[in-house]
Amino acid sequence: MTDTASSEPAPIEIPEGVWSQPEVDMSAIEEIASVESVRSVRAFASLTYDYTPGLATTRFLRAIKEKRLVGERCSETGKVYIPPRGVSPVSGMPTTEQVDLGLDGTVVSFCVVNLDFTGNAQEIPYVSALILVDGSDIPIYGLVREIPYNEVQPGLRLKSVWVEDSEMTTSFENIKWWAPNGEPDVPASELADYV
Amino acid sequence: MRDVAIIATAQTKHVRSATTVNEVELIQPVIQEVIERSGLGRHDFDFTCSGSSDYLAGQPFSFVMTLDAVGAWPPISESHVEMDGAWALYEAWVKIQTGHADTALVYSYGKSSPGDLPRVLSRMTDPYYEAPLWPTSVDIAALQARAAIQAGVTSEQAMADIAYRSRTSAAANPFAQLTTSAQPLALMDEEYLADPLRRHDCAPITDGGVAIVLAAGDKARSLCSRPAWIRGIDHRADGHHLNFRDLTTSPSVRIAAEKAGVANGPVEIAELHTCFTHHEPILRSALGLGDDVEVNPSGGPLAANPMMAAGLIRMVEVANRIHSGEVSRGVAHATGGHALQHNLIAVLEGEG
Known part of the structure; x- marks a missing residue:
C-alpha cells in the first residue's frame, strides 16, 4: 500500500448544495488537525497463473x-x-x-486504428482485421501491413508473414502480420456467413 | 409455488490438477453426461445457468468459452453467476417459478490449479482495508477457528475427528479426491498450517465441475422415477467486513434454514459446504441439526472442493440419495465468501 503523493489525482470539484454532511467532532483527538488527510490509496495487486x-x-x-x-x-x-x-x-x-x-486468408472485416494506446508498438494508423484463414469457418484477428490503410477492404486476399524459423515458438506471435498476396478480391457475397 | 426437482446429475472425478484440459474440455463431458441422463435433448432446455469465476484460472470471460459445451446455437436463454453453482441453481429455480421455463440445465466448474488459490481468494475481501493486507482464505479461516474454539463451539480434537470421518466416508465416493486419513490422534501431531488449523482441517485444492437438470411438476415425474423435489430454498448473507460479524455463529444460515423449512420434517442427511473442519459445528448449530444427523456422507468438501462447484455438489449428493431411494429428506448447504459469509440452504425430498 502506497500513499501516492507524487501522482495525486486532481481534487474533485463538487458544486455547492449537492449534498450536506455533518461536521465530524474530532476534538477528542488532539493531534488530528495536524495530520494530512489521505486522499487516495493505491494498493498494488498481482497474481501469477500457469496457462493451461x-x-x-x-x-x-x-x-x-x-x-x-x-x-x-x-x-x-x-x-x-x-x-x-x-x-x-x-x-x-x-x-x-x-x-x-492454408497460410493465406481473406479480410472479412477490419478497422483502422488511430489511437496509440498503452503498450502498443505499432505506428498509427494501422489496420486490425478479421481474417478468414483458408479452410476455416471462423475469422481470427490479425494485423494488416504492406498496403496503405485506406486500400484495405473486405475480400482482400492476404498471406501470413512469419518470424524467422529460428524464432518460432508455440505462440500465435509467430505470425508477425498479414500482407496482400496479389490474388483478386473475394466477392462480398461469399463472406456473408462470416461477418 | 411450482414443484421443481433435480432430475439428473453428473460430476467430474475431482483432482488436484487437471493439467491437460482447459475449462471447456473439463466441463463438456459432465454436461454431455447430465443431458443424456435427463432424457432431454440438447435443445430441450428452456433455460441454462452456470457458475464460475475468472479469477481461478486467470482466464478472462472463461464462462463464455465454456458455453461452447452447451451448444448454444440456435440462440438460447442463458445466464451466469460469478458464484457457486448452487446460486445458478437458485436463479434457474426462480426462472421456473416465474413460469418462463419448465426445464433448466445448471452447471458450474472451477479450475483452481493454474493459480495460487489462497492468495486468489484474498481478492474477495474489501479492497480498502483488508485486500491490501493479502489475507489468504486459510488465514481468515484460522481467525474464525480460533474464535470458535475460544467460544467453546469446537476443539482441535473435534476438528480432527471431523477430518477423519469426512475422508474415510469419501472412500465410498468414486468422485472424491481425498479418500483416506490418518487416525485423529495422529492428525493432532501434525504441524499447524495457520494456528489452530492444520493441513487436515482444510479442504483440498481441486479442479472439477458438476451439472444438474431441473424440471417442474409432471415434466419432472415423466423424466425421473423419483425426483428430488426442492421443498424449500433460501439464501442470506452476513456482513462483508469480518469485523462486522461474530464469526462463531451464522445468523444467515439460521435465517435461511428457517425460510427453507429445515425444521418442518426429519433431516436424514445433511450435505454441508464445509471448506474447513470448524465450519461443521457452526453450521450444525445454526441449522439446528441433532447429533444423530449424518453430515457429509459423501466426504464433503474436505474430500473434494472444486471452487464454484462444491456447493452445487452438496445438492447433487443429497439428490442422488433421494433418486436411489436411500433417503427421503435431506438438507444441502452452499457457501460463498470468506468464513461462511453468504449461505444457501435447500431442503430436498422424495415422494412415496
Missing part, C-alpha cells in the same frame, strides 16, 4: 511452431474452428478431427 491451453489448443500450438495452422472440425456441422478450444460451439460436442489449413 488444453488438448485441442495444445495441438494447435505445437503445429504453429512448425509453421502450420491446424483447425478442428465439428462432426455435426462440418465447420472448422481456429484456434480450436476442444468443443464445437454449435453441437456442444468435442472436436476430434484436426484439419490442416
Whole structure:
C-alpha cells in the first residue's frame, strides 16, 4: 500500500448544495488537525497463473511452431474452428478431427486504428482485421501491413508473414502480420456467413 | 409455488490438477453426461445457468468459452453467476417459478490449479482495508477457528475427528479426491498450517465441475422415477467486513434454514459446504441439526472442493440419495465468501 503523493489525482470539484454532511467532532483527538488527510490509496495487486491451453489448443500450438495452422472440425456441422478450444460451439460436442489449413486468408472485416494506446508498438494508423484463414469457418484477428490503410477492404486476399524459423515458438506471435498476396478480391457475397 | 426437482446429475472425478484440459474440455463431458441422463435433448432446455469465476484460472470471460459445451446455437436463454453453482441453481429455480421455463440445465466448474488459490481468494475481501493486507482464505479461516474454539463451539480434537470421518466416508465416493486419513490422534501431531488449523482441517485444492437438470411438476415425474423435489430454498448473507460479524455463529444460515423449512420434517442427511473442519459445528448449530444427523456422507468438501462447484455438489449428493431411494429428506448447504459469509440452504425430498 502506497500513499501516492507524487501522482495525486486532481481534487474533485463538487458544486455547492449537492449534498450536506455533518461536521465530524474530532476534538477528542488532539493531534488530528495536524495530520494530512489521505486522499487516495493505491494498493498494488498481482497474481501469477500457469496457462493451461488444453488438448485441442495444445495441438494447435505445437503445429504453429512448425509453421502450420491446424483447425478442428465439428462432426455435426462440418465447420472448422481456429484456434480450436476442444468443443464445437454449435453441437456442444468435442472436436476430434484436426484439419490442416492454408497460410493465406481473406479480410472479412477490419478497422483502422488511430489511437496509440498503452503498450502498443505499432505506428498509427494501422489496420486490425478479421481474417478468414483458408479452410476455416471462423475469422481470427490479425494485423494488416504492406498496403496503405485506406486500400484495405473486405475480400482482400492476404498471406501470413512469419518470424524467422529460428524464432518460432508455440505462440500465435509467430505470425508477425498479414500482407496482400496479389490474388483478386473475394466477392462480398461469399463472406456473408462470416461477418 | 411450482414443484421443481433435480432430475439428473453428473460430476467430474475431482483432482488436484487437471493439467491437460482447459475449462471447456473439463466441463463438456459432465454436461454431455447430465443431458443424456435427463432424457432431454440438447435443445430441450428452456433455460441454462452456470457458475464460475475468472479469477481461478486467470482466464478472462472463461464462462463464455465454456458455453461452447452447451451448444448454444440456435440462440438460447442463458445466464451466469460469478458464484457457486448452487446460486445458478437458485436463479434457474426462480426462472421456473416465474413460469418462463419448465426445464433448466445448471452447471458450474472451477479450475483452481493454474493459480495460487489462497492468495486468489484474498481478492474477495474489501479492497480498502483488508485486500491490501493479502489475507489468504486459510488465514481468515484460522481467525474464525480460533474464535470458535475460544467460544467453546469446537476443539482441535473435534476438528480432527471431523477430518477423519469426512475422508474415510469419501472412500465410498468414486468422485472424491481425498479418500483416506490418518487416525485423529495422529492428525493432532501434525504441524499447524495457520494456528489452530492444520493441513487436515482444510479442504483440498481441486479442479472439477458438476451439472444438474431441473424440471417442474409432471415434466419432472415423466423424466425421473423419483425426483428430488426442492421443498424449500433460501439464501442470506452476513456482513462483508469480518469485523462486522461474530464469526462463531451464522445468523444467515439460521435465517435461511428457517425460510427453507429445515425444521418442518426429519433431516436424514445433511450435505454441508464445509471448506474447513470448524465450519461443521457452526453450521450444525445454526441449522439446528441433532447429533444423530449424518453430515457429509459423501466426504464433503474436505474430500473434494472444486471452487464454484462444491456447493452445487452438496445438492447433487443429497439428490442422488433421494433418486436411489436411500433417503427421503435431506438438507444441502452452499457457501460463498470468506468464513461462511453468504449461505444457501435447500431442503430436498422424495415422494412415496
